Amino acid sequence: MFGYCLDRFRALILSVFLIAAFALPAFAGPFEDAVAKFANDEFSDTEEAIGAIAVSGNPLAFPIISALQDGRLSADPDSKKVFITQADDKIIDAATGAAVDKLPDNAAAVRLNNRLRRTVEAALGGLTLLSPDPAKRVAAAQSVFKSHEEAALPVIEGALAKETDKAAKQAFAEARAAIILFKSDASDNDKLEAVAVIKERGDQEALALLTSAASDQPPLVAKAIAGGISSIQSNLAMWSMVQNAWYGLSLGSVLLLAAIGLAITFGVMGVINMAHGEMVMLGAYTTFVVQEVIRTRYPAMFDYSLLIAVPLAFLVAGAIGVLIERSIIRFLYGRPLETLLATWGLSLVLQQAVRTAFGPTNREVGNPSWMSGAFELGQITITYNRLWILCFTLAVFAILLAMLRYTALGLEMRAVTQNRRMAASMGIATSRVDALTFGLGSGIAGIAGVALSQIDNVSPNLGQSYIIDSFMVVVFGGVGNLWGTLVGAFTLGIANKFLEPVAGAVLGKIAILVLIILFIQKRPRGLFALKGRAVEA
Amino acid sequence: MTPHMLTRSLDRSATTFILVVAALGVLIPLSNLLLPQGSALQVPTYLVALWGKYVCYAILALAIDLIWGYCGILSLGHGAFFALGGYAMGMYLMRQIGSRGVYGNPILPDFMVFLNWDKLPWYWYGFDMFPFAVLMVLVVPGLLAFCFGWLAFRSRVTGVYLSIITQAMTYALLLAFFRNDFGFGGNNGLTDFKDILGFNVQADGTRAALFLLSCLALIVAFLICRAIVTSKLGKVLIAIRDAESRTRFLGYRVESYKLFVFTLSACMAGVAGALYVPQVGIINPSEFAPGNSIEAVIWVAVGGRGTLIGAALGAVVVNYAKTFFTSGPLAPYWLFMLGALFILVTLLLPKGLVGTFNAWWQPWKAQPVSPIAGSAAREDGVSEPNPAE
Numbered sequence: 001m002f003g004y005c006l007d008r009f010r011a012l013i014l015s016v017f018l019i020a021a022f023a024l025p026a027f028a029g030p031f032e033d034a035v036a037k038f039a040n041d042e043f044s045d046t047e048e049a050i051g052a053i054a055v056s057g058n059p060l061a062f063p064i065i066s067a068l069q070d071g072r073l074s075a076d077p078d079s080k081k082v083f084i085t086q087a088d089d090k091i092i093d094a095a096t097g098a099a100v101d102k103l104p105d106n107a108a109a110v111r112l113n114n115r116l117r118r119t120v121e122a123a124l125g126g127l128t129l130l131s132p133d134p135a136k137r138v139a140a141a142q143s144v145f146k147s148h149e150e151a152a153l154p155v156i157e158g159a160l161a162k163e164t165d166k167a168a169k170q171a172f173a174e175a176r177a178a179i180i181l182f183k184s185d186a187s188d189n190d191k192l193e194a195v196a197v198i199k200e201r202g203d204q205e206a207l208a209l210l211t212s213a214a215s216d217q218p219p220l221v222a223k224a225i226a227g228g229i230s231s232i233q234s235n236l237a238m239w240s241m242v243q244n245a246w247y248g249l250s251l252g253s254v255l256l257l258a259a260i261g262l263a264i265t266f267g268v269m270g271v272i273n274m275a276h277g278e279m280v281m282l283g284a285y286t287t288f289v290v291q292e293v294i295r296t297r298y299p300a301m302f303d304y305s306l307l308i309a310v311p312l313a314f315l316v317a318g319a320i321g322v323l324i325e326r327s328i329i330r331f332l333y334g335r336p337l338e339t340l341l342a343t344w345g346l347s348l349v350l351q352q353a354v355r356t357a358f359g360p361t362n363r364e365v366g367n368p369s370w371m372s373g374a375f376e377l378g379q380i381t382i383t384y385n386r387l388w389i390l391c392f393t394l395a396v397f398a399i400l401l402a403m404l405r406y407t408a409l410g411l412e413m414r415a416v417t418q419n420r421r422m423a424a425s426m427g428i429a430t431s432r433v434d435a436l437t438f439g440l441g442s443g444i445a446g447i448a449g450v451a452l453s454q455i456d457n458v459s460p461n462l463g464q465s466y467i468i469d470s471f472m473v474v475v476f477g478g479v480g481n482l483w484g485t486l487v488g489a490f491t492l493g494i495a496n497k498f499l500e501p502v503a504g505a506v507l508g509k510i511a512i513l514v515l516i517i518l519f520i521q522k523r524p525r526g527l528f529a530l531k532g533r534a535v536e537a
Numbered sequence: 538m539t540p541h542m543l544t545r546s547l548d549r550s551a552t553t554f555i556l557v558v559a560a561l562g563v564l565i566p567l568s569n570l571l572l573p574q575g576s577a578l579q580v581p582t583y584l585v586a587l588w589g590k591y592v593c594y595a596i597l598a599l600a601i602d603l604i605w606g607y608c609g610i611l612s613l614g615h616g617a618f619f620a621l622g623g624y625a626m627g628m629y630l631m632r633q634i635g636s637r638g639v640y641g642n643p644i645l646p647d648f649m650v651f652l653n654w655d656k657l658p659w660y661w662y663g664f665d666m667f668p669f670a671v672l673m674v675l676v677v678p679g680l681l682a683f684c685f686g687w688l689a690f691r692s693r694v695t696g697v698y699l700s701i702i703t704q705a706m707t708y709a710l711l712l713a714f715f716r717n718d719f720g721f722g723g724n725n726g727l728t729d730f731k732d733i734l735g736f737n738v739q740a741d742g743t744r745a746a747l748f749l750l751s752c753l754a755l756i757v758a759f760l761i762c763r764a765i766v767t768s769k770l771g772k773v774l775i776a777i778r779d780a781e782s783r784t785r786f787l788g789y790r791v792e793s794y795k796l797f798v799f800t801l802s803a804c805m806a807g808v809a810g811a812l813y814v815p816q817v818g819i820i821n822p823s824e825f826a827p828g829n830s831i832e833a834v835i836w837v838a839v840g841g842r843g844t845l846i847g848a849a850l851g852a853v854v855v856n857y858a859k860t861f862f863t864s865g866p867l868a869p870y871w872l873f874m875l876g877a878l879f880i881l882v883t884l885l886l887p888k889g890l891v892g893t894f895n896a897w898w899q900p901w902k903a904q905p906v907s908p909i910a911g912s913a914a915r916e917d918g919v920s921e922p923n924p925a926e
Binding site: 272328331332335336337338339340341342344345346347348349351352353356468471472475506507509510513514516517518520521522524525 | 605611613685688689691692693694696697698700701702704705706708709712713715716827831834835838869870872873875876877878879880882883884887
């Protein structure tokens with residue numbers, strides 16, 4: 001009973017003190033003295049002030065030190081007053097928390113040097129280590145891990161003991177290990193344990209920490225550190241392989257999306273459509289128009305803009321494709337080289353038309369919320385837009401495959417691909433199949449444009465940058481089989497990304513082009529070539 | 538070339554063509570140099586350079602027509618051979634600058650000094666000598682075409698596949714020449730030339746001489762092409778164009794024939810590029826752009842595929858139109874016109890201007906074709922390409 005009263009009494013006294021601290025600005029306590037030291041513009045004074053404020057327990061301590069870190073803390077050397085510019089541009093007096101109208105004229109931002117920045121980080125870490133938010137605790141533990149300030153050890157150990165959150169517990173353990181590793185009087189066993197914990201972490205920062213801790217260690221520990229470094233390095237090398245593979249898959253999915261429509265028109269009709277890239281561009285501009293309409297009329301629906309744009313782009317590009325086939329290409333069947341020239345001319349016209357309508361500059365196409373951001377997988381970062389594009393590409397591929405396999409149009413298309421004249425004799429209206437095929441190929445290019453608008457600049461030249469790559473995919477994969485296009489796209493994508501770190505982006509690309517030219521010598525009709533009589537027809 | 542081949546290859550239209558080119562080659566420079574400035578008949582220097590450029594394009598068009606019109610090889614990468622010839626000449630002109638460059642280095646071109654290179658890369662050696670540079674103008678494009686063609690034709694890469702990989706070739710070269718560490722001036726290319734064989738490249742006299750040389754080169758190229766297409770070799774080439782497999786089954790080594798014309802054509806394109814560079818005063822990687830090569834193909838299509846005169850004429854007509862429209866208020870519409878040209882010519886004028894004219898003129902003449910002058914019948918020899926192309 002008595003203890004309870006005593007607690008209440010203590011709380012009362014504390015609250016009186018706190019109220020006093022807020023209500024009586026004139027009352028100069030140790031906290032206010034410490035704050036005033038910022039105004040001296042001496043690094044040593046600033047350091048003392050940070051230390052004093054960090055242990056003061058004052059609710060203003062965190063705002064002050066984080067303001068110091070961001071350069072939002074300014075001091076007036078004459079009146080020795082210190083001010084915080086808050087994120088909303090309001091200014092408060094750092095010592096009292098009272099609002100201030102404007103900064104005094106001679107107030108200047110409190111300066112920091114690198115050593116002080118570390119102190120600030122450590123102080124912030126100490127202040128937030130006990131934050132109620134687990135994410136903040138993890139962040140604080142991370143900053144201690146980096147700074148490995150010995151002073152933070154007691155706080156860390158205390159926090160570790162009562163931590164319940166799994167991620168935060170892990171972070172605290174790593175931070176503790178980092179401190180112990182740099183502590184000169186820690187026992188060998190403790191240090192070995194610490195090395196093991198850090199090795200387990202296995203990322204770039206762990207590697208940097210171990211490397212900087214390697215000197216001045218007892219032999220046993222030094223050996224463990226060396227082992228840890230090499231294990232982390234091989235681990236990181238593996239992750240960088242995974243990263244390259246992921247980038248390759250991502251590039252491959254973009255290539256596949258751009259090339260798949262081309263493969264259909266080339267495979268079924270033997271038509272080289274040089275205006276294919278412009279269909280991609282039209283799809284991207286459709287997305288832009290959809291987003292513009294949504295932005296001005298129904299801003300709440302922005303997240304659905306792509307879902308609306310996909311069918312619309314398919315229809316726009318598909319309709320233009322059918323129009324092109326009916327008005328130009330059908331007169332050129334059996335003359336593939338002329339078709340190539342005519343469609344090249346068409347691509348010039350379409351580009352210039354879009355340039356006239358939308359202007360030559362890049363247009364802004366936004367990412368919906370579900371496509372922006374990224375997440376961590378092991379040591380690599382995966383952005384949502386790339387992931388969605390990969391999924392989307394595979395979905396388009398699967399739908400197309402199913403369409404070719406299970407629908408009447410698909411059956412007719414396959415028949416025409418394999419033997420046009422025989423198909424015609426069996427009663428298939430080949431010219432109708434041609435028009436629909438061309439429309440389908442162009443429509444898929446339009447869909448590709450929706451996806452590419454999320455990762456590339458939407459400009460009249462968008463299509464041109466993909467056309468040669470998509471041709472390479474089709475030539476490499478072979479025509480008449482969509483699987484060839486799939487394998488071709490992912491092979492080229494991954495090969496490109498694995499060559500890039502070795503040879504550089506441009507040389508890597510040149511190497512790929514040369515390899516394809518050489519590959520064509522061996523397999524003139526691609527990886528998955530049609531066999532049989534159809535080949536020479 | 539024996540006199541017999543020459544006389545056989547010259548019918549009336551070919552003679553007229555040669556005479557017209559020769560007359561232009563002499564009269565334009567003379568009018569530029571001899572007549573007083575401002576006289577109504579005086580051709581201004583900028584026009585001499587402009588028409589010199591057209592003549593170089595005409596040589597390139599002849600080169601493309603030789604392989605496309607007569608052998609069915611549609612190269613979408615001939616701009617690469619043109620640009621390589623241009624770079625070889627540009628390297629000679631760069632070395633001639635000597636210590637007159639911005640940095641005054643007697644050996645290294647300015648861009649190398651700028652990039653802190655301490656010595657000349659090995660592939661720049663010898664380019665201070667004109668004969669070596671001229672040799673390289675022929676050898677570099679020829680060698681590339683030979684290697685490329687040897688690989689491609691031997692494994693029977695034909696039709697659109699060949700077109701696509703030639704496009705990939707010029708695209709790869711475009712990327713390579715854009716790089717600074719490749720040693721050819723990167724993005725900016727080679728420019729700021731001072732003199733050629735001791736004559737100032739900017740001087741009126743030099744420009745007139747270059748124009749005359751370009752016309753001479755055009756005539757020589759035309760004669761070579763005529764000699765080839767009217768010979769037995771030319772007949773085999775046309776056979777390959779129309780039915781490649783059948784020609785092979787008849788026992789001809791199709792790939793050797795193709796390789797020969799392809800390499801020759803690349804050398805001609807290289808010469809065109811070499812004459813082009815001193816007249817325009819710059820060579821940069823944009824000459825490798827795939828679009829340029831395709832544009833050159835359309836010159837041939839406009840003039841008449843399979844008619845040598847048509848190819849040369851097409852190059853001049855299309856480029857004159859380009860200059861005319863892009864310099865006026867119609868500039869934004871030029872790409873529409875160029876695009877429409879591609880579409881309309883392939884749809885409505887598959888034989889081109891000269892081919893259509895010949896087809897229209899032949900029945901009027903209604904004369905039996907003499908066995909020796911059979912070349913006239915071949916002039917409109919664009920048969921319907923077969924589906925196996």
